[in-house]
Amino acid sequence: MNSIRFALNHMCAPSMPIDDFFAMAKLLDVHSVEIRNDLAGNAILNGTPAAVIKASAAVCGMTIISINALQRFNEWNDTRAEEARALIDYASDCGAKALVLVPINDGSGRQDGIRQANLLTALQALKPMLDAAGIIGLVEPLGFAICSLSSKREAAAAIDHLGAQSTFKLVHDTFHHHLAGENAIFPAMTGLVHLSGVSDPDVTIADMRDPHRVLVDENDRLDNVGQIKALREAGYIGPFSFEPFASDVHALEKPAVALKASMEYLASGV
Template sequence: MKFALNYMTAPAMPVADFLDLALSLGIKAVEIRNDLADNAILDGTPATTIRRLTEERDIEIISINALQRFNAWSEARAREARSLLAYARDCGANALVLVPTNDGSGRENGVRQESLRLALTELKPLFEDAGITGLVEPLGFEICSLRSKREAVDAIESVGGNVFKLVHDTFHHHLAGESQIFPDHTGLVHISGVTDPDVSPAAMQDSHRTLVDALDRLGTIGQIGALRAAGYAGHLSFEPFARSVHTLTDPGAALRTSIDHIRATA
């Protein structure tokens, strides 16, 4: 298994410390984010600095997370895409995650599919020019404009988008209630667990997402096993949002325990 660390695992860490955390776990792949106010990218850290820090440690940046509201296409979104793609290219990232609108808008049947195809059509030459992969991430929330990986795959194929792959997020896959997996289209897997016994699936939010253990209610182990059995051999990237993870005094120990559990059971 190839594990990776999303910066959301330890969002308060300076980037060098975050990279060293990954190395301490034998992990050589990370995702950086553009939504952490006091950290790279939003703190103004130059892309060249990120590249130097990762190259010094022989760590691969598998993605920048993310271009938000990508399927609400506009000239402003195009400018944002170009800026993030330039940063991704300059820091050495392989991919840019694409996150759909998640505010209840654009959900109507017909409208959401057309908006998705339009955005992918416009993004395709930008990604091709940058030499970067676009990772489309459906979200399972009921208010999201792109919940279905099936719809994402159909749109990718309709625009001839070989530059696009899927993110299979075990949390969002569970919420969406979508049984089908698409290992051949999957470029990255985000893993997290929900252990709160009282929260209903409809009420689950990012704040409930912790590390994967035996109490996980998402079926993350089963999802990983199914993807691997179907041929997926890419990264499994930890993406917990729970404050209980972010405030750990020894995140490395907790991550080792989760890694050991996944290796033993998936």
């Protein structure tokens, strides 16, 4: 089987200037990156023009596989439409291939019937905007109990209902897949996999949160190796992107060293 196609999300080193982040990816022989619109003091929030991002990525031979993310995408209103339009334009102008779509995650919008209707409304509104720009929408269910979209099956059903498989793909996040307790995977509909591990031996699954998400190592409790194997054996050939949120990972002086170790561990396991 071919080697894993790794990618790096800027959350691997959120304080690292984006030029340095691209250079680190190149050093690791990784050619796919995700940029974010939620990093204070860094691109995109600091006003870096899309053309500058595009040029910097080109210098390092990077493909920007996504912008992460349009938040609360399934709470569709005029504000969300404006945010979506701005991010889709930025994605198009910087050469990004996709826009990650993150659902409401505050306990609202979870009622049966309402959440499905809200999801369909948002996807229907986003489809012509994304299609016009040639950008893929990456729907990312979150496994938290309070999330308005935790099921990949439900997301896949909505995409199928709209016949929008060419516009929307799923994000399989190994952390959220484990939390959701949903065994089904959708390799043909998956456009991106997010990788992170939980090594804390004491935290319960119900209490796992973003700050627990570290780089995957031999102490991983989420079975990243098993999830990667299952996806690849089922035909998924897309990128596996590191997305750790733990502060101790963000504080590493040499993140490239830690990332390389995690890549080697995962490659040897699968």
